[in-house]
Amino acid sequence: MSRFLFVVPPLAGHVNPVSAVAAELAGREHEVAWAGQPAALEGLVAADTPVFPCAGAPGIDDMPRDLRGTAALKCQWDDFFAPLAYAMAPGVTAAVLEFGPDLLVVDQQTVAGALVAERLGVPYVTSSTTSAELSGSPVDTPQFDQWIADLLDGLRLRLGDPSARYDPRFSPRLTLVFSTTELTGPQAPDRGPVCFVGPALGQAPDARIEAADFPWGWVDRDDGRALVLVSLDTGDTTVGAHFLAQCVDGVRARSHVLRAVVVDPDGVLGPPRDDDNLLICPAVPQLALLARTDAVVCHAGHSTVTEALWHGVPLVVAPVRGDQPVVAAQVTAAGAGVRVRFGRTDAKAVGSALDVVLGQPRFAAAARRVSHSFREAGGAPTAAAHLEELAIADQENPRQGLQI
Known part of the structure; x- marks a missing residue:
């Protein structure tokens, strides 16, 4: 039996796919826990699953709505995802130290999970619930790519391992993409190991209405x-x-x-x-x-x-x-x-x-x-099988203690 910690933002569309994977893992008798904002997870994850609370950031719905293109993306990272990383990092750290996961499953845009994992020496897998990051920058300009790289480097200096050189949005172990290439098209290069598992809908609760x-x-x-x-x-x-x-x-x-x-x-x-x-x-x-x-x-x-x-x-x-x-x-x-x-x-x-x-x-x-x-593609069962394999591999080759 393995222990999996899911790190997610307060966004239902990012939680629902991995909640189906978490349910699949729990059905296979693994231990599952969450790091996130309890109010945002209520009704989206199993009621009896431990939730380690993390602080939040200004709501994404509070951002200016008239921005488009590069300005909108910069605002999204500057005003939501980057502040969310700083806010969540202490809670994620506490969750890792208390729960002792064998593997973290980290939302691609919740980079606190990736950076805390690399700082503590705990393996993690990326959950790509939207394939936009995999396709490259929506505005596809070198200036924006450099801007996001500089922003992530700044987050890493504060929260992660400054010696790391990979993009924290893509785990060096595996990125699970909840889509297929029939929709996304060919993947962009240099994203590390990627597995397209398709949508995970089977066990995800539809909380919109009975x-x-x-x-x-x-x-x-x-x-x-x-x-x-x-x-x-x-x-x-x-x-x-x-x-x-x-x-x-x-x-x-x-x-x-x-x-x-x-x-x-x-x-x-x-x-x-x-x-x-x-x-x-x-x-x-x-x-x-x-x-x-x-x-x-x-x-x-x-x-x-x-x-x-x-x-x-x-x-x-x-x-x-x-x-x-x-x-x-x-x-x-x-x-x-x-x-x-x-x-x-x-x-x-x-x-x-x-x-x-x-x-x-x-x-x-x-x-x-x-x-x-x-x-x-297999959805939640396929994603759970990949996570099981990675957790077992890391248990057979244990890390040399947590490095804080």
Whole structure:
């Protein structure tokens, strides 16, 4: 039996995939614990699993929403991921010393885990829950690459082993990528050992809403119309009010051929209208709903994209910031969807994009091809098997004590 410590940020999309892996490891009688913010982990991880508390940083939703490209990425690291590393490092250190893990499983953008692991001499594996980092910089400029390298070097001087020379976002032992090359395309060089395991959805809790509380009768009506899910990232629904309204108008204009479930957690669309082809809800059981869906409109968040493609559902993507432009580019390159411009899209553009995705079979065929690759990759059981092998290998070649 081995001991695994998962180090994660307060972001559900980064927790859900590894929570499925943690559940798989626990089912194999390994000991599992978490280092993170307890409030952010509640409902996402098993209730009886130890959680070692870590301090947080300013919420990612508090960052300016009008930034794009390089400015947005720099802000994301300057104002969220770097402060999060400094805040979490003491808690991660305490967790390692108290729990005594054989292996850490560290979120790729929660670099406190990687740096504390290298400082203490404990092996770690990277969890790449979004493949954007693997694809290289979304802005792909030498200046930005040097900027992020300098930032990570500064974090390493304070938190890690200053003599280390590898990128802490990629473990020298292994990086688990919760996608496949059918979606990501060829991997960028110099990332170290990488294993594509596909999405880990099987045991991850869907905490958005209980499926039993959802109006399945409306969804399951067999009236010959295609069913669309419109779901923006929760943190983006307020800034995305205009876009969401355009999606609604685009669907209304196609009431003879389309129905849509629209997720509106913040109520930005106002009081619901009596529309035969629209169901507006604050939350949905997304995984269960996707099994009944013909297309998805979203911001190209990695979780929603992989969940849709797992079910072979093509997409209309409207990226805003962060990793979304990279994921959107992956979707279009794979032929599994079309992209519209978030800030300049109107009802006609959204409706036309849905017409294309639903009217041309090649998009659904591409989505099914990616779905097949996801299922063949193995998901949580495959990821757990790799972690088991590495933990056993390190137990057979034990480290020479912790170096603080």
